Amino acid sequence: MQTQIAPQYRADPLVGEAESILRDCVHCGFCNATCPTYRILGDEQDGPRGRIYLIKALLAGEQTTETTRLHLDRCLGCRACETTCPSGVRYGRLLEIGRHLQNQALPRPPRxxxxxxxxxxxxxxxxxxxxxxxxxxxxxxxxxxxxxRTLPPLPAESPDSARSEVAVASSAGRRVLHLDGCVQSVATPATRAALARILQRLGVDLRSAPTATCCGALSLHLDAWDEARALMRGNIDAWWPYLEDGAQAILVSASGCGSVVKDYGHYLEDDPAYAAKAARIAEIACDPSQWLARELGARSIPGIARGRIAFHAPCSLQHGQRLAGVVEGILTRLGYQLSEIGDAELCCGSAGSYSLLQPQLAAQLRRNKLDRLEKDEPKRIATANVGCQLYLAQEARVPVVHWLELVDEALVDVGTP
Ligand code: SF4
Ligand code: SF4
Structure with a gap:
């Protein structure tokens, strides 16, 4: 797709990046088929191809309006369109840049x-x-x-979830870091506790850097880039002594945060003080499913039938991190019977702050998702991101847990594999 760049943007490297992404788009429209908002609203401008044209018009210097903002705001940022696109268009990054330029050209109303x-x-x-x-x-x-309805229950602070001071002390055993994060550390501390027990059985010590905090995802999604980058730098500073002490990986058990941490290298590439460290962090960040698939792959695990569950693969896991099928493989191997989920590529509506900012569309997506997840009457629904877990749990008929909790339960039954 050729774009005429407006004179005021010609020297802007961000616009150069957007232009190069746009060049890959051949406007075939295949992406519309898997776009949740296009499927609900049926409006070209609420699908990826239409939004790409809106961003192209922005770069060309055409006047932007509140209608443009509406269509860009309705995008979940789920990146299902990226998975579908045969030309490899990096729509997620294009959307970030498009929203940023839009807010500069037309600031949001004060409220x-x-x-x-x-x-x-x-x-x-x-x-x-x-x-x-x-x-x-x-x-x-x-x-x-x-x-x-959006308020999750407030779990009691447990020793597992407490962000207590952890000394960096050398030890001979294998150790990895965990990003406790902001929402997950408060609302679903059972996830980290389950991961710590799983790794302990495998002889791996799970640590948290007490000063590490939010990964920066929410600030990024809400177009507060400086704030996001400050959070990223803070996390790098918090993690670095642990890496120097031999931590082998940073496990990020909220897949939404994981997809951002894996991009730290990109977000800080122009920062001479942090670029190399950010690239290193991005390299060793992984979803627990990547770590466990490797760890469990070499071990013998007795098969015990554990009943039916439904797994909801968050967009950040399947489209952002491209890890479709990995969690499902682990759960199946541990004896869980997984339901077939129709339209599994579609978002549940949670999408960071989307469910708060676009409540009607989000609720419709959640209803559609729960209809599919609950069709075979699973005993539980499992997922991999705290946002999806909390949002689905508000309306689900069965408990919604993090998949690590299911692995933890299974390994209790089989003992140390
Ligand atoms: S599928 Fe890819 S190339 Fe085709 S319109 Fe969508 S983004 Fe462009
Ligand atoms: S990110 Fe999701 S909602 Fe946005 S255009 Fe792509 S598929 Fe549609």
């Missing part, structure tokens, strides 16, 4: 800007998120029903 700032302020820091959750539960009866 919407404040709403997004508040969201970032609360969610990206675990202590603030915990306090907000506590307050929300106290005042739940006064909240709008749609907002009250």
């Amino acid at each position: 919407a800007a404040l709403e997004r700032r508040l969201l970032r302020y609360v969610v990206t820091e675990p202590k603030r998120f915990r306090a907000a959750l506590g307050l929300g539960r106290v005042f739940k009866p006064l909240l709008k029903a749609s907002l009250a």
Whole structure:
């Protein structure tokens, strides 16, 4: 796709990057078939190809409007279109740049800007998120029903989830780091606890850097790039002593965060002080499924039938990290019977802050997803990202857990494999 770049953008490297992505698009429209918003709304401008044209118009300097913003805001950033695209168009990055340019050309109205700032302020820091959750539960009866439903239960702080000071001390055993993150560390601490027990059985020590915090995903999605990059630098500083001490990997058990940490190298490539470290972090960051598939692959595990479950593969896992089928393979090997899920490539509607900012579309996507997940009457639904887990759990008829909890249960039964 050829683009005429407006004179004011010609020297901007971001625009150069967007132009090179646009060049790959042959406007075939295959991507529309797997776009959740196009499938619901049926409007070309609510599909990837239409949004690509809107971004192209922005680069050409055409006047942008609130209608352009509406179509870009309705995009989930799920990247199903990237998986489908035969030309390898990096739509996710193009969307980030497009939204950024759009907000520069036409700033958001003050109320919407404040709403997004508040969201970032609360969610990206675990202590603030915990306090907000506590307050929300106290005042739940006064909240709008749609907002009250979004409140997850507030689990008690457990020693496993506490972000206590962990000394960097050399030890002979194998060790890996975990990103506890912001929302997951507060709302679903059972995920980290399960991973720690699994790894302990495999002879691997799981550590957390106490000053590591939010991965930067929410700030990125809400177009606060400087804030996102500051969070990334903070995490690199927090992790670096552990890597020098021999930590072999950074396991990120929230797949949404994992897909961002794996891109740290890209986001900090122009920062001379952090570029090399960011590239190293990106190299050793992995989803626990990658680590466990390798670890369990060489071991003999007795097959015990464990009943039916439904696995929801988050977009960040299947489209962002391109790890479709890995978790499913592990769970099947451990004896779980997995349901076939129709339209498995479609988003559940959670998508970072999407369910809060686009509640109607998100709710429709969740209903469609739950209809498919619950069709074969599974005992539980498992997933790999805290956002999907919390969002699906609000309406699911069966418990929604992180898949690591299922692995933990299975390994308790078989003992150390
Ligand atoms: S499938 Fe790829 S090449 Fe075709 S319109 Fe979509 S983004 Fe462009
Ligand atoms: S990221 Fe998802 S919602 Fe956005 S255009 Fe691509 S498929 Fe559609």
